[in-house]
Amino acid sequence: MPDISLTTVLLLCLAAGAAGWVDAVVGGGGLILLPAMLLGLPSGTPAAYALGTNKAVAIVGTTGAAVTYVRRTPLDLRLALRIGLAALAGSSGGALLAAGMSTQVLKPLVMVVLLVVAAFVLLRPDFGTAAAPGGVTRRRVLAAIGLAGVGIGFYDGLVGPGTGTFLVLALTAVLGIDLVAASATAKIVNACTNAGALMTFGWNGTVLWQLAGLMALFNLAGGATGAHTALKRGSGFVRAVLLVSVFGLLATLAYQQWLS
Template sequence: MSGSAAGPLLAAGEALTGSGEGGVEVTLGLVLLLLAAGLVAGWLDAVVGGGGIIQLPALLLVPGITPVQALATNKVGSIAGTTVSAATYLRRVSPDKSAALPAAGLALVGAVLGAMLATVVPEAVFRPVILVVIVGVALFTLLKPSLGAEAMLRYPPDSKRHHATAWALGFCVGVYDGVLGPGTGSFLVIGFVALLGFSFLQASASGKVVNWATNLGALLFFVPAGHVVWPLGLAVAAGNIAGGWLGARTAIRLGSGFVRIVFIVVASLLVLTLGWDLLASVL
């Protein structure tokens, strides 16, 4: 990322560490910007997922940062936010632990594999597929107004099909989160709603457990490999903690209808963001 693209963002603060980690220049203004981005992303992620559409682009504006560093640093903020929001949900909403916990385990494995792929596979390979999937998910949600309003389980909760579907969802979304990331929470929410019949509120609670595991899995690879820019990661983490707490309480108070509306807005933003990036790469 060129210095000119992010120069205005750095004018607000004096450089704190010179060239920083791996050539990344860290300034006070940049830290404050990422703290604010982390707050908004944490709130959004706690409600319905998709905080990465705010947080990851903000990190990519940092001069000298590589895409892998941005992705790795994003995970530091995300795991802080999902820890707080998951704990808040679990105190008030009872997720299906027989599905969510094994799904989280497989999601962790998938995220480690995805993080490894992120270092070798071009991001452009994934964007067209992701765009089509998000458009389909958004249309599916819009055309089914009653979807997720209340739990309507597809299979008995103790059945093999119920568990296998949840586990496959966790693994696939885990790989995606390790490779790219934005929209992971949204994919988990709509997966639990559409494939398993959870309500949006139940899906958000279960999704937070799985999303926490995907963040941990990615960091298990990124941290030893030295890809995290820690000053920036701690800034977005602080914002995520506050945003995650506020977002979870908002979703619990306002219920599944509110979560569904936010999901549709987030899906639309994801479509616009990825569509614009894809178009820009072609032109």
């Protein structure tokens, strides 16, 4: 494992907890976790280690949140698993391409994703407040498997940040379900994308397992707390928190990019 100070490890663990909480409620925990990894790991560490370790942490919190949702809210588990299997295949392919990606390429990509998510959250605050009429049709299911499964799964393996948010948005738009149902379904799909990418990163040896283990405990606690928050309070308050986090990280990454 690279030489990382105790203070940095503690800050990364706190970031993992915050990411788990945000991800469980509205998605997008990777918008906190991956930039924190890129900032916290020593200069010169290949980007693949940040990506791989991020997946090892995220899968724990996402799985914990998924279990909480399954126990507390009704959802179509069979449909979620069908989309999840497609996402697992897509994320495995994306992770294969990510192995050779440099930090200089990754940081601008993360910044673009941060801007897109921030703009959408600002411009569409009432998106998904109620289910669309007509129910979930076969055509909508196939579209969700292609877009949310293969497409976003591939993105998750390649880059990752914002996957949870993109899944919630895609599932709401394509399936016509409300945000709570979409969040619950997205957690199952996201657990599958994390598993697919993690298998590839683990096979390539680009996971810092000791650091990931510590951060995963915080991520799990944050995810479980976030899932309960979503079921009790909704996503309005968390949208505000997400925006603050996104703009703060965007500013930090932009400053680092400017210095380099």
